[in-house]
Amino acid sequence: MPAAQGGPKFVSPPPRGYTSSIVLSGAQRRAFDEGGFFTLRGLFRADEVAAARAAFDRLYETAQGLRETGDHGGAFFVLDASQPGPVIVQRVVWAGGKEPVLLRMSEDERLLGPALQLLGTARCEQLICQAHFKMPNDGVAFDWHQDIQHRDKGGGSWRDTNGRGSYVQTILLVDDMTDENGPLEFVPRDAARFDSTGRLIPGSVDQARTIPVTGCAGDVLFFGPWAVHGSLPNVSSKPRRVLIDGYAAPGANGRFYPGVGSCRVLPRAEAA
Numbered sequence: 001m002p003a004a005q006g007g008p009k010f011v012s013p014p015p016r017g018y019t020s021s022i023v024l025s026g027a028q029r030r031a032f033d034e035g036g037f038f039t040l041r042g043l044f045r046a047d048e049v050a051a052a053r054a055a056f057d058r059l060y061e062t063a064q065g066l067r068e069t070g071d072h073g074g075a076f077f078v079l080d081a082s083q084p085g086p087v088i089v090q091r092v093v094w095a096g097g098k099e100p101v102l103l104r105m106s107e108d109e110r111l112l113g114p115a116l117q118l119l120g121t122a123r124c125e126q127l128i129c130q131a132h133f134k135m136p137n138d139g140v141a142f143d144w145h146q147d148i149q150h151r152d153k154g155g156g157s158w159r160d161t162n163g164r165g166s167y168v169q170t171i172l173l174v175d176d177m178t179d180e181n182g183p184l185e186f187v188p189r190d191a192a193r194f195d196s197t198g199r200l201i202p203g204s205v206d207q208a209r210t211i212p213v214t215g216c217a218g219d220v221l222f223f224g225p226w227a228v229h230g231s232l233p234n235v236s237s238k239p240r241r242v243l244i245d246g247y248a249a250p251g252a253n254g255r256f257y258p259g260v261g262s263c264r265v266l267p268r269a270e271a272a
């Protein structure tokens with residue numbers, strides 16, 4: 001049975017008294033609502049990022065012993081082992097299933113608090129806890145897209161319950177993100193064309209208006225399901241790894257996501 005049935009999971013009342021040390025500004029909310037992004041700098045301390053980096057190292061090491069894409073230890077590894085040399089890790093879906101330290105980070109009030117403010121709800125369903133690896137010259141890249149393409153697969157798989165997209169994605173920099181190592185890139189709304197449902201028309205992005213986001217390990221980007229983004233390969237000598245978390249408004253998601261414990265409801269009752 002699918003793990004992701006948004007409605008029924010939210011029958012108990014949300015935990016009381018959940019607070020976050022972060023109160024978003026009007027400008028940050030506007031950036032989010034208008035298909036842009038904002039960055040909270042230095043959100044996680046060096047020791048916290050070091051713990052995440054160690055988890056990424058372990059996941060990468062595990063991947064080197066695998067030959068095929070699939071479930072492993074609670075997470076879903078998407079791999080390319082077709083070339084000589086290291087196995088290329090395209091992504092580890094629900095990485096926290098194998099590395100609980102990543103799950104703990106993704107329920108931290110510094111991520112969850114802003115996400116709930118943006119959703120306008122007291123609780124959410126965590127759909128994504130994903131490790132992205134871009135190792136030097138491994139060729140991993142992400143074409144221009146909006147995350148709504150991944151959330152809404154038709155057939156009732158998605159409902160915009162809050163009228164503002166119902167989804168928040170966060171990207172925590174596990175390594176410094178530089179111009180050379182395949183940084184996230186965004187374009188403003190008027191630098192692309194969209195169909196009548198607001199979906200990006202492939203090939204319509206004006207590349208000249210790309211906004212690369214560089215930053216330090218510990219910084220976090222926030223954006224919504226309509227933001228147009230992508231990234232180029234890492235052509236530097238250093239890794240570029242990010243932890244991606246995704247939070248949906250109650251009742252928005254109707255899909256199954258792989259990984260042990262995926263689609264959990266946050267904040268957890270004991271977090272209040």
Ligand SMILES: O=C(O)CCC(=O)C(=O)O
Nearest residue numbers: 132142147184230231244
């Ligand atoms: O890791 C990247 O550079 C791409 C991330 C991305 O496209 C996404 O989170 O939707």
